[in-house]
Amino acid sequence: MNSPPFSPSEEGIWNEQIRRRELHRCAETLVGLAENVQLAEDFASEAPKILAKLIAETAKMLADLVKEIVPAQDLGQINALLVFITPHLRYVERARVSQTPWSIVPSAEQLFKLGTNSKCHFVIRPSWAYNYSIIGEFVGAYQNCLSALSWFPIAEWKEKVDLKNCASIYCISFPRIERSNCLLHANWGHEFGHILVGKWVIDEFAKAWASDEAAIKKQIEDHVKKNLPRNLPPVDSLFREMVIQDIVAKEMRATMEVAQQGLVELLCDRVSVHIFGPSAIAASLEFAARFVLDVSPLQSSNYPPWRYRLRKMLQRCKSDLLENRDTGYPKPEINAFIEWLRIGQRLTEAKRDLEVIELHSTTKEAYNFIDKHWEEVAEKVISMLPPELSKPYLLCEHEKAVVELIKRLQRGIPPNEISHLSREPASFQEIMSSAWAYKMGQIANKPSWGGADDFGLLFRLVLKGCENSFVHSKWGKEIAKIDEHTVQEKP
Amino acid sequence: MSTLSKKSLEACFKRREDPLIMTPILSKRQIGDVSLDVRLGNQFVVFRTHRFGIFEAIGQPKEKFQPRKIQELQIIPFGDRLVLHPGVLVLASTFEYVSIPKDLECQIEGRSSWARLGLQIATANSIEPGFKGVITFELSNVSTVPLTLVPGIRIAQLFLRKVHRPMKNPYSGDRKYRCPIGPEFSRLHEDYDWKIFSEGKG
Numbered sequence: 142m143n144s145p146p147f148s149p150s151e152e153g154i155w156n157e158q159i160r161r162r163e164l165h166r167c168a169e170t171l172v173g174l175a176e177n178v179q180l181a182e183d184f185a186s187e188a189p190k191i192l193a194k195l196i197a198e199t200a201k202m203l204a205d206l207v208k209e210i211v212p213a214q215d216l217g218q219i220n221a222l223l224v225f226i227t228p229h230l231r232y233v234e235r236a237r238v239s240q241t242p243w244s245i246v247p248s249a250e251q252l253f254k255l256g257t258n259s260k261c262h263f264v265i266r267p268s269w270a271y272n273y274s275i276i277g278e279f280v281g282a283y284q285n286c287l288s289a290l291s292w293f294p295i296a297e298w299k300e301k302v303d304l305k306n307c308a309s310i311y312c313i314s315f316p317r318i319e320r321s322n323c324l325l326h327a328n329w330g331h332e333f334g335h336i337l338v339g340k341w342v343i344d345e346f347a348k349a350w351a352s353d354e355a356a357i358k359k360q361i362e363d364h365v366k367k368n369l370p371r372n373l374p375p376v377d378s379l380f381r382e383m384v385i386q387d388i389v390a391k392e393m394r395a396t397m398e399v400a401q402q403g404l405v406e407l408l409c410d411r412v413s414v415h416i417f418g419p420s421a422i423a424a425s426l427e428f429a430a431r432f433v434l435d436v437s438p439l440q441s442s443n444y445p446p447w448r449y450r451l452r453k454m455l456q457r458c459k460s461d462l463l464e465n466r467d468t469g470y471p472k473p474e475i476n477a478f479i480e481w482l483r484i485g486q487r488l489t490e491a492k493r494d495l496e497v498i499e500l501h502s503t504t505k506e507a508y509n510f511i512d513k514h515w516e517e518v519a520e521k522v523i524s525m526l527p528p529e530l531s532k533p534y535l536l537c538e539h540e541k542a543v544v545e546l547i548k549r550l551q552r553g554i555p556p557n558e559i560s561h562l563s564r565e566p567a568s569f570q571e572i573m574s575s576a577w578a579y580k581m582g583q584i585a586n587k588p589s590w591g592g593a594d595d596f597g598l599l600f601r602l603v604l605k606g607c608e609n610s611f612v613h614s615k616w617g618k619e620i621a622k623i624d625e626h627t628v629q630e631k632p
Numbered sequence: 633m634s635t636l637s638k639k640s641l642e643a644c645f646k647r648r649e650d651p652l653i654m655t656p657i658l659s660k661r662q663i664g665d666v667s668l669d670v671r672l673g674n675q676f677v678v679f680r681t682h683r684f685g686i687f688e689a690i691g692q693p694k695e696k697f698q699p700r701k702i703q704e705l706q707i708i709p710f711g712d713r714l715v716l717h718p719g720v721l722v723l724a725s726t727f728e729y730v731s732i733p734k735d736l737e738c739q740i741e742g743r744s745s746w747a748r749l750g751l752q753i754a755t756a757n758s759i760e761p762g763f764k765g766v767i768t769f770e771l772s773n774v775s776t777v778p779l780t781l782v783p784g785i786r787i788a789q790l791f792l793r794k795v796h797r798p799m800k801n802p803y804s805g806d807r808k809y810r811c812p813i814g815p816e817f818s819r820l821h822e823d824y825d826w827k828i829f830s831e832g833k834g
Contacts, residue, residue: 247709552731553731553764554729554764558655561655562657566656598810601812605729605813609655609727609728612658612727615710616784621659623659624659624661
């Protein structure tokens with residue numbers, strides 16, 4: 142005899158039992174995975190372990206709560222939460238030393254912490270896509286999701302994940318194939334910029350847009366009216382004004398999106414140049430050379446054309462590209478690099494990107510908006526940096542140190558300190574500048590330079606330079622203090 | 633050949649032409665009376681004993697000489713530790729990067745404080761004039777208890793000696809280990825006479 146079909150309440154009970162059991166099992170599995178990956182202990186910094194701990198502790202609490210406390214109607218949310226959290230573990234797994242340029246990870250993280258705060262952590266991992274990107278922030282995202290659940294003990298969670306010492310976690314990606322090409326990783330400056338620029342967008346973009354919205358709308362409306370097809374279909378002709386307003390509304394939305402995305406990318410470039418100076422431009426130039434320079438934002442997910450971006454970056458470095466007869470800048474060691482950047486400048490003198498932007502009213506109005514607000518907004522974003530990073534990195538101001546580091550590279554020595562026995566480790570930015578200047582010098586002066594061995598040696602020396610400089614700056618001072626206060630050991 | 637004293641070492645560091653370089657020197661006290669103390673780096677080549685019963689270094693063609701099958705690279709971050717068990721050999725390197733001038737030859741030796749605990753640091757302990765890079769150690773624990781090592785500790789000493797009639801371009805040509813920044817896997821198969829004896833093609 143067939144059993145009668147389930148009533149809705151019976152089905153609910155059946156479903157709840159399975160969900161509680163399976164969600165508990167999944168959460169427990171996630172705890173195990175997250176704890177195991179922490180045990181690997183081969184990360185270049187603490188950040189991946191901190192992200193793994195965040196995942197493990199969150200999953201552990203969900204696993205405990207899902208057995209009884211979670212109301213039946215919220216089980217779907219637990220499922221969604223686990224689906225959201227679980228893939229984040231891949232960022233931890235990919236941050237192991239065998240996958241990353243581990244020698245420069247501590248230096249980069251130290252620099253980014255200086256730009257945000259010491260409780261901000263950066264997981265650096267490769268991606269197979271040929272792209273640099275930033276993902277996050279994880280702590281805030283988890284907190285938002287969990288706070289929405291009335292039954293979730295958020296105070297206990299904050300304590301377990303040690304929120305006092307873990308304000309935020311970001312994941313910065315780089316193209317896997319460029320793992321050891323540390324020169325290109327100056328592009329991390331752009332990704333770091335997203336943290337500052339993201340804050341500006343939340344706080345200020347709407348205000349800036351609102352102040353110009355009416356004027357932009359008028360321009361777009363005029364354009365739409367002027368270009369409306371003369372022979373509108375009969376129905377459309379009856380509602381001519383409604384058709385116009387519909388098109389204008391769509392174009393306004395598109396214009397705002399192009400303006401916002403364009404401004405974000407350009408501001409991130411600005412932050413990158415501010416921190417790394419010409420190295421950031423060089424990294425962008427080499428990266429951009431793989432792509433078409435003048436693609437309309439409408440055909441590239443609202444990204445600005447590369448030529449436009451490079452022009453804005455180079456404008457910021459003008460003083461580095463000028464000769465200074467009084468100081469003798471640029472010295473022969475960096476001259477080829479400066480010349481190469483000047484070629485980049487010539488590249489941006491062509492206006493094909495601007496022509497592409499002018500072609501469409503959406504991009505035209507968006508970039509008029511960007512131009513109008515550029516200087517003020519860029520200044521505001523840079524002012525968000527702490528005092529230690531408020532001064533832009535200018536190559537001309539660091540020339541002496543960079544030339545010393547280049548001389549070391551020329552002799553096959555890592556560029557980790559300004560001069561031998563100086564006790565003055567080179568900064569991450571100085572090392573990057575020297576590496577770019579050395580590379581461009583070799584390319585300009587030695588036609589045969591550029592084989593795998595040449596690049597391999599350069600990358601090795603720069604990686605070692607970054608590692609030594611980091612260790613030197615972190616432990617060197619303490620060791621020097623002991624030097625001053627203790628008596629010489631007996632041999 | 634005589635061993636360089638502290639004054640001579642300092643003079644070699646400071647000379648303009650082909651100076652002796654050891655970078656970075658975190659403590660002035662690393663420059664001893666007749667030696668230079670070097671620190672332990674953070675890269676280690678360890679054996680993967682669980683996969684292979686035998687590794688035949690000889691008796692097979694060049695392309696089959698693949699030490700990565702039996703060894704792998706491990707990174708121990710500064711501030712972390714490596715436990716070296718009795719009877720185990722790992723390749724390690726100096727933290728400092730050195731450049732040996734063409735008129736000097738270098739010998740690496742363990743520090744006696746470590747030797748007393750059973751740590752041996754090198755069996756191939758001569759570094760030729762003109763060498764640049766970190767120096768590879770062959771660390772082994774010959775005691776009966778595990779030893780804990782941390783990157784950054786002073787682990788060995790370099791002794792430098794003058795070379796009689798230095799060469800013009802030492803350490804040039806087809807050298808196997810050029811500017812290493814960590815311990816490198818063996819390149820025995822790149823020996824100029826490898827084929828003659830190992831493949832029996834003499």
